Amino acid sequence: MKSESDCVLSERDMAAASAARDPVEDLCEEATCSICLEYFKDPVSVECGHNFCRDCMTQFCEKSGTKKTSCPQCRKEVLQSNIRPNRLLANFVEITKKLSLQGLKREEGRERVCGKHQEPLKLFCKEDDVSICVVCDRSKEHRNHTVIPIEEAAQDFKVLMGIHQDVLEKEEENILAYKVETEEESQYLLVSRNVIKERENIWKTI
Numbered sequence: 193m194k195s196e197s198d199c200v201l202s203e204r205d206m207a208a209a210s211a212a213r214d215p216v217e218d219l220c221e222e223a224t225c226s227i228c229l230e231y232f233k234d235p236v237s238v239e240c241g242h243n244f245c246r247d248c249m250t251q252f253c254e255k256s257g258t259k260k261t262s263c264p265q266c267r268k269e270v271l272q273s274n275i276r277p278n279r280l281l282a283n284f285v286e287i288t289k290k291l292s293l294q295g296l297k298r299e300e301g302r303e304r305v306c307g308k309h310q311e312p313l314k315l316f317c318k319e320d321d322v323s324i325c326v327v328c329d330r331s332k333e334h335r336n337h338t339v340i341p342i343e344e345a346a347q348d349f350k351v352l353m354g355i356h357q358d359v360l361e362k363e364e365e366n367i368l369a370y371k372v373e374t375e376e377e378s379q380y381l382l383v384s385r386n387v388i389k390e391r392e393n394i395w396k397t398i
């Protein structure tokens with residue numbers, strides 16, 4: 193049989209675990225540049241899939257002084273010509289900012305509540321990109337909107353970012369495959385040119 197102290201402990205553990213998994217905090221972390229430790233400003237993706245503010249990456253590249261540099265996060269080699277803007281991440285940062293601003297309004301130790309209805313903000317309206325309460329959900333304003341639990345919204349953003357990552361990686365593969373193809377082609381051209389030259393030489397000697 194479980195003793196009473198066991199129950200108290202497990203309850204406390206559960207509270208600690210759920211506090212650690214604040215979805216908004218998770219999102220903020222993913223929206224943070226590892227160079228300046230602030231929200232991404234005009235984010236860019238590098239070949240390895242890591243993201244940085246455009247200015248942070250530009251400054252980092254200037255320091256290296258060559259066309260090649262290494263990823264500030266994982267040290268993998270990065271071609272400056274392959275640095276691309278990540279518009280989806282820029283949107284993600286904007287949404288995260290809104291969510292966390294709402295989070296800042298929450299009073300210490302209390303759940304985030306709706307400014308209009310003083311109810312906990314447990315839902316997220318996909319049309320308006322805002323967290324809302326159950327009363328908001330019933331209101332005219334959001335009645336015909338897609339409303340999902342806030343945890344699900346946080347999860348969706350992460351999935352979305354994951355998909356984008358896959359697309360980037362596929363693009364990378366395509367570019368690499370194309371490079372190999374053109375290299376093979378130029379090799380073929382070189383060989384045929386040599387054959388033609390040889391024939392020309394043979395004709396000359398005839």
Ligand SMILES: [Zn+2]
Binds near residue numbers: 226228229230244
């Ligand atoms: Zn930065």
Ligand SMILES: [Zn+2]
Binds near residue numbers: 266267
């Ligand atoms: Zn990297």
Ligand SMILES: [Zn+2]
Binds near residue numbers: 306
């Ligand atoms: Zn409300």
Ligand SMILES: [Zn+2]
Binds near residue numbers: 317318334
């Ligand atoms: Zn709405």
